[in-house]
Amino acid sequence: MENRNTVQRQLILETMQTMDHPDAESVYNEVVRIHPYISKATVYRNLNLLARKGQIAKVCTSEGADKFDFRTDKHYHMRCRNCGKIFDAPLPPAEDLLEKMGDTNGFCIENFMIEFVGLCADCKK
Amino acid sequence: MENRNTVQRQLILETMQTMDHPDAESVYNEVVRIHPYISKATVYRNLNLLARKGQIAKVCTSEGADKFDFRTDKHYHMRCRNCGKIFDAPLPPAEDLLEKMGDTNGFCIENFMIEFVGLCADCKK
DNA sequence: ATTTATGCAAATCATTTGCACATAG
DNA sequence: CTATGTGCAAATGATTTGCATAAAT
Numbered sequence: 001m002e003n004r005n006t007v008q009r010q011l012i013l014e015t016m017q018t019m020d021h022p023d024a025e026s027v028y029n030e031v032v033r034i035h036p037y038i039s040k041a042t043v044y045r046n047l048n049l050l051a052r053k054g055q056i057a058k059v060c061t062s063e064g065a066d067k068f069d070f071r072t073d074k075h076y077h078m079r080c081r082n083c084g085k086i087f088d089a090p091l092p093p094a095e096d097l098l099e100k101m102g103d104t105n106g107f108c109i110e111n112f113m114i115e116f117v118g119l120c121a122d123c124k125k
Numbered sequence: 126m127e128n129r130n131t132v133q134r135q136l137i138l139e140t141m142q143t144m145d146h147p148d149a150e151s152v153y154n155e156v157v158r159i160h161p162y163i164s165k166a167t168v169y170r171n172l173n174l175l176a177r178k179g180q181i182a183k184v185c186t187s188e189g190a191d192k193f194d195f196r197t198d199k200h201y202h203m204r205c206r207n208c209g210k211i212f213d214a215p216l217p218p219a220e221d222l223l224e225k226m227g228d229t230n231g232f233c234i235e236n237f238m239i240e241f242v243g244l245c246a247d248c249k250k
Numbered sequence: 251a252t253t254t255a256t257g258c259a260a261a262t263c264a265t266t267t268g269c270a271c272a273t274a275g
Numbered sequence: 276c277t278a279t280g281t282g283c284a285a286a287t288g289a290t291t292t293g294c295a296t297a298a299a300t
Contacts, residue, residue: 002274002275002278002279003279003280004273004274004275004278004279004280005274005275006273006274006279006280006281008280008281009280023264024264024265025264037281037282038281038282039281039282039283040265040282041265041266041267041281041282041283041284042280042281042282044264044265044266045266045280045281046280048265060187060188061187062185062186062187062238063185064264065263065264065265066264066265078229078232078234080232081235087229087230087232089226089229090226090227090228090229091222091225091226091227092225094222094225097216097219097239100216100217100219101214101215101216101241102215102216103215104203104212104214104215105212105246106245106246106249107203107205107212107241107243107244107245107246108243108244108245108249109203109241109242109243110206110242110243110244111241111242111243112239112240112241112242113187113239113240113242114222114237114238114239115187115237115238115240116226116232116234116236116237117234117235117236117237117238118232118233118234118235118236119232119233119235120231120232120233121230121231121232124231124233127253127254127299127300128254128255129253129254129255129298129299129300130299130300131254131255131256131298131299132298133255133256134255148289149289149290150289162256162257163256163257164256164257164258165257165290166256166257166258166259166290166291166292167255167256167257169289169290169291170255170256170291171255173290189289190288190289190290191289191290
């Protein structure tokens with residue numbers, strides 16, 4: 001299970017560094033301009049692989065296509081219910097939430113996410 | 126836009142009261158036993174309508190099919206990453222999160238959700 | 251009588267998968 | 276050389292939609 005260094009994978013990773021919470025489709029649209037014969041399946045496969053490797057993060061929101069994030073540190077997001085765009089939430093890491101939890105009846109928490117939903121500045125107009 | 130009182134809608138609402146965070150498919154499987162000719166589209170339409178009316182809540186998770194909840198008060202959920210089941214999180218309403226937020230750059234927050242992800246007691250075995 | 255709702259099938263959207271061929275190591 | 280990756284098209288899964296018919300008010 002060695003990963004090889006393909007031009008497609010490299011390109012997708014580089015492109016991710018320049019984009020703000022894109023979905024797979026947007027990454028494809030960007031990347032296809034440089035590598036015209038790349039397929040969408042390759043983009044999906046590589047975004048997922050890079051996320052598994054920890055080089056980017058997958059942001060599963062509660063509505064719309066999954067987004068990808070070049071930031072891999074713990075933080076939270078705001079999602080515009082109108083245009084679907086994702087923004088970073090200005091909230092410091094809230095690990096203390098876990099301490100406030102009571103008895104989880106044997107449920108073992110590994111991770112948590114906070115999603116703020118509302119209207120972004122543009123859509124508010 | 127008056128809502129009519131159909132036997133299907135009534136049955137779906139009653140069934141919801143007896144189920145623990147089911148998805149639309151599960152509600153259908155339950156309801157079809159009593160009303161054999163009901164269609165899945167009717168179940169989807171009515172679950173969405175009941176949620177819009179506030180009689181149940183729609184729980185959009187970050188993976189898997191949407192779930193529905195007869196509890197309509199503010200609370201949070203734990204999702205098992207293995208079986209997908211949803212459990213109520215033993216966390217008191219955390220409205221103070223909003224106060225801890227900094228400058229949102231014009232993003233207007235209307236709502237927020239917290240999702241804990243992990244392994245439920247059954248899947249841990 | 252009029253409008254809302256239903257059942258069915260087809261459409262949609264995001265994503266994944268099978269497979270033959272290409273390529274990295 | 277041989278395992279991993281790619282491109283394509285088809286499959287998938289959840290959900291929605293168009294439309295003719297049925298039921299509620």
